[in-house]
Amino acid sequence: MANPAAAAAPEQSAKAKKYPYYIEKPLEEGRVKQFLDIFAAILRHSNYKPLLDIYSRVVTRCARCAGGCQIYQATGDPEDIPCYRSNLLLGVYRRHFTLGGWLRGRILGDPGLQESTIDEMLDAFYHCTGCRRCNLECPMGLDHGLVMRLARNILSEMGIVPKALLVSVREQLQGKTANTSAIPAPAMMDTCEFLEEELADLTGQKIHFPIDREDVEYVFFPAVSDYLLEPDTLMGNAAVLYAAGDQDNWTIGTKYFDGINYGLFYNDAILGRIVEKEIAEVRRLRGKKILIGECGHASRSAKAFVPTFNGGEAIPVVSIQEYTFNALEQGKITLDPNAVTETVTYHDPCNLARSGWIVEQPRKILKSFVKNFVEMEPHGAENYCCGGGGGTVSLDEVHDYRMKVVGKIKAEQMRATGAEIIVAPCANCKKQLKELVDYYKIPATVVGLHDLILRAIRFPEKNGAATSEETYEAGEIKENSPVSV
Amino acid sequence: MHDMLQFARGPLFRLAFLVMALGLLRLVILALWGIGQMIYRARDHNNPYSKIVKTTLTWLIPIQRLHRIRPWLSYSSFLFHMGLIVTPIFLLDHIHLWRASIGISWPGIPKTAADALTLLVLAAGILLIGIRIFNPYTRRVSGFMDYFLVLLILFIFSTGFIASRPYNPIPYETSMLIHVLSADLILLLAPFTKIAHCVLFPLVRMTSELAWKFPPEAGKDAAIQVHGEVKPI
Numbered sequence: 001m002a003n004p005a006a007a008a009a010p011e012q013s014a015k016a017k018k019y020p021y022y023i024e025k026p027l028e029e030g031r032v033k034q035f036l037d038i039f040a041a042i043l044r045h046s047n048y049k050p051l052l053d054i055y056s057r058v059v060t061r062c063a064r065c066a067g068g069c070q071i072y073q074a075t076g077d078p079e080d081i082p083c084y085r086s087n088l089l090l091g092v093y094r095r096h097f098t099l100g101g102w103l104r105g106r107i108l109g110d111p112g113l114q115e116s117t118i119d120e121m122l123d124a125f126y127h128c129t130g131c132r133r134c135n136l137e138c139p140m141g142l143d144h145g146l147v148m149r150l151a152r153n154i155l156s157e158m159g160i161v162p163k164a165l166l167v168s169v170r171e172q173l174q175g176k177t178a179n180t181s182a183i184p185a186p187a188m189m190d191t192c193e194f195l196e197e198e199l200a201d202l203t204g205q206k207i208h209f210p211i212d213r214e215d216v217e218y219v220f221f222p223a224v225s226d227y228l229l230e231p232d233t234l235m236g237n238a239a240v241l242y243a244a245g246d247q248d249n250w251t252i253g254t255k256y257f258d259g260i261n262y263g264l265f266y267n268d269a270i271l272g273r274i275v276e277k278e279i280a281e282v283r284r285l286r287g288k289k290i291l292i293g294e295c296g297h298a299s300r301s302a303k304a305f306v307p308t309f310n311g312g313e314a315i316p317v318v319s320i321q322e323y324t325f326n327a328l329e330q331g332k333i334t335l336d337p338n339a340v341t342e343t344v345t346y347h348d349p350c351n352l353a354r355s356g357w358i359v360e361q362p363r364k365i366l367k368s369f370v371k372n373f374v375e376m377e378p379h380g381a382e383n384y385c386c387g388g389g390g391g392t393v394s395l396d397e398v399h400d401y402r403m404k405v406v407g408k409i410k411a412e413q414m415r416a417t418g419a420e421i422i423v424a425p426c427a428n429c430k431k432q433l434k435e436l437v438d439y440y441k442i443p444a445t446v447v448g449l450h451d452l453i454l455r456a457i458r459f460p461e462k463n464g465a466a467t468s469e470e471t472y473e474a475g476e477i478k479e480n481s482p483v484s485v
Numbered sequence: 486m487h488d489m490l491q492f493a494r495g496p497l498f499r500l501a502f503l504v505m506a507l508g509l510l511r512l513v514i515l516a517l518w519g520i521g522q523m524i525y526r527a528r529d530h531n532n533p534y535s536k537i538v539k540t541t542l543t544w545l546i547p548i549q550r551l552h553r554i555r556p557w558l559s560y561s562s563f564l565f566h567m568g569l570i571v572t573p574i575f576l577l578d579h580i581h582l583w584r585a586s587i588g589i590s591w592p593g594i595p596k597t598a599a600d601a602l603t604l605l606v607l608a609a610g611i612l613l614i615g616i617r618i619f620n621p622y623t624r625r626v627s628g629f630m631d632y633f634l635v636l637l638i639l640f641i642f643s644t645g646f647i648a649s650r651p652y653n654p655i656p657y658e659t660s661m662l663i664h665v666l667s668a669d670l671i672l673l674l675a676p677f678t679k680i681a682h683c684v685l686f687p688l689v690r691m692t693s694e695l696a697w698k699f700p701p702e703a704g705k706d707a708a709i710q711v712h713g714e715v716k717p718i
Contacts, residue, residue, distance in 0.1 A: 051523075063626050066623075
């Protein structure tokens with residue numbers, strides 16, 4: 001099952017495999033000591049020690065996870081088994097941070113962590129997309145996605161981060177524009193004005209993108225790339241908010257308007273700093289809730305980590321899909337069942353669906369106005385990743401890997417449905433799926449959920465739906481219920 | 486020979502059992518301590534406990550999930566565990582031993598049932614080892630202990646099975662001695678090997694879930710400890 005190219009030219013392939021992504025600086029000497037020092041520091045301050053302790057004791061290496069992993073299914077390479085990958089790090093933990101491992105190392109003469117192990121790690125941990133599908137199939141309940149994150153965290157403190165992620169985060173946290181796409185606030189406002197005009201042409205309504213409004217219910221953070229790439233999604237978002245009567249009740253902040261959080265993929269400190277920026281902007285505008293646009297990891301990083309980085313106090317986080325679902329349930333929006341006649345399928349972003357958080361809501365929305373809705377198999381919490389998870393979609397240098405290996409199953413799934421429209425409510429998934437559709441020549445279009453809603457939304461002659469405050473309470477979203485995300 | 490057998494299933498067994506019990510107890514306490522520490526350090530205490538417990542219970546008897554992926558591995562592993570848990574505890578001969586050594590007893594299962602279970606464990610165990618060896622993928626992740634522990638269990642079950650059979654080629658007491666000694670060995674090994682999952686299993690999912698609730702300053706503090714400051718990106 002091994003890759004035939006690898007068998008033919010092992011030298012070359014090993015070299016090609018070594019650094020699958022660009023990094024900014026050449027790797028330094030003495031990486032082993034560096035790695036162990038950083039590992040020790042992280043174990044000391046974080047919650048990972050109890051986790052690794054229990055993992056390294058119970059891991060049985062049954063490799064059942066292999067059956068759940070789409071990368072392994074595509075390559076058949078034993079090194080792509082989630083358990084094998086996690087064992088790279090668990091082995092280091094055992095050998096260097098437990099008494100038993102230290103003794104065993106002494107007796108058996110195991111030198112422990114080597115430069116070559118680190119090389120293997122920087123390859124292996126960026127092969128994984130962190131979709132956490134393996135977690136569903138692990139009888140023991142190990143979360144290989146979390147171990148992968150920790151490994152990336154250690155590597156990132158050594159300076160080993162894919163350049164594409166690093167550069168985006170640098171602009172987001174230290175740059176003038178404070179977002180990953182480096183869009184200056186005036187440009188964002190221009191885009192919004194333009195979209196308002198478009199919306200007026202499309203719908204005949206005066207739909208606004210309220211900027212810097214204070215004391216509103218929702219402060220909106222889409223994946224910032226939407227302003228460049230997904231105008232229809234944004235217009236759909238604004239149209240729904242308008243139709244539901246929240247036109248004056250949401251806003252986009254000019255100081256910080258990016259939902260993207262690459263920290264979720266590789267570094268705890270950065271994850272925290274980005275979440276804190278979101279919180280600060282909500283505070284500045286005295287908003288009540290965080291509204292996240294169509295984006296999987298943006299939704300999850302806010303939902304799961306706002307309480308952590310806000311002193312334990314939760315600012316409610318609402319995904320735009322939850323919002324739209326509620327508006328639909330309360331009969332605030334009208335969707336024309338004749339507007340979309342194509343066959344439609346829905347792709348579940350891992351960050352939304354794996355925990356069962358947002359699975360049914362978008363389906364109910366779609367089924368309410370789409371006549372030909374088909375499902376991929378499997379779907380929902382057991383979906384396959386688009387193939388660009390864990391930040392890999394931003395790495396153009398791994399394009400081939402994303403297409404040929406990770407995205408292969410997704411492409412087959414999409415083709416099997418025969419759908420003409422593939423709905424993916426996630427900036428990340430959308431980019432990857434569009435590339436897949438091109439690569440595999442699948443006769444389908446990839447759009448966001450609100451792109452379709454924009455096509456179908458209808459407004460009453462006289463808009464009388466400005467009574468948001470009172471009516472909205474009835475269908476309050478349960479923001480504070482404990483979710484695992 | 487007789488004295489050695491008496492020693493193996495008397496004092497030696499009690500010692501092995503004590504090591505196992507205390508060792509496993511230590512692991513449970515450490516794991517609970519770890520969980521407590523995680524909760525204490527995290528700022529967000531909104532955890533989906535009921536969901537965690539539910540998932541853990543589902544996986545305790547995972548019948549509806551077995552066929553989904555790697556069915557051969559899953560079924561043989563499940564049956565292996567069933568036989569492994571039931572037979573040593575409920576075999577009548579063992580219950581006599583329990584009564585002799587720790588003074589309590591309980592109802593057992595009929596000998597034919599125990600025999601059937603033993604054969605089941607042997608078949609499933611051989612299958613498991615076979616999968617490990619002949620499936621090139623599993624072979625890559627396997628280490629010495631992964632083979633040794635299953636082989637040891639197979640050895641214990643087979644010596645126990647043939648000890649009292651008329652066709653047993655070796656004398657009863659010799660085979661019994663081997664049986665008891667190897668059983669003592671596995672009890673001794675339990676806290677120090679992956680067998681520890683027998684008691685840690687209920688806590689793994691809990692730990693996985695809680696670990697996502699980070700202590701807010703952890704990332705920053707670790708970076709400061711390593712670099713002396715929060716370095717610009």
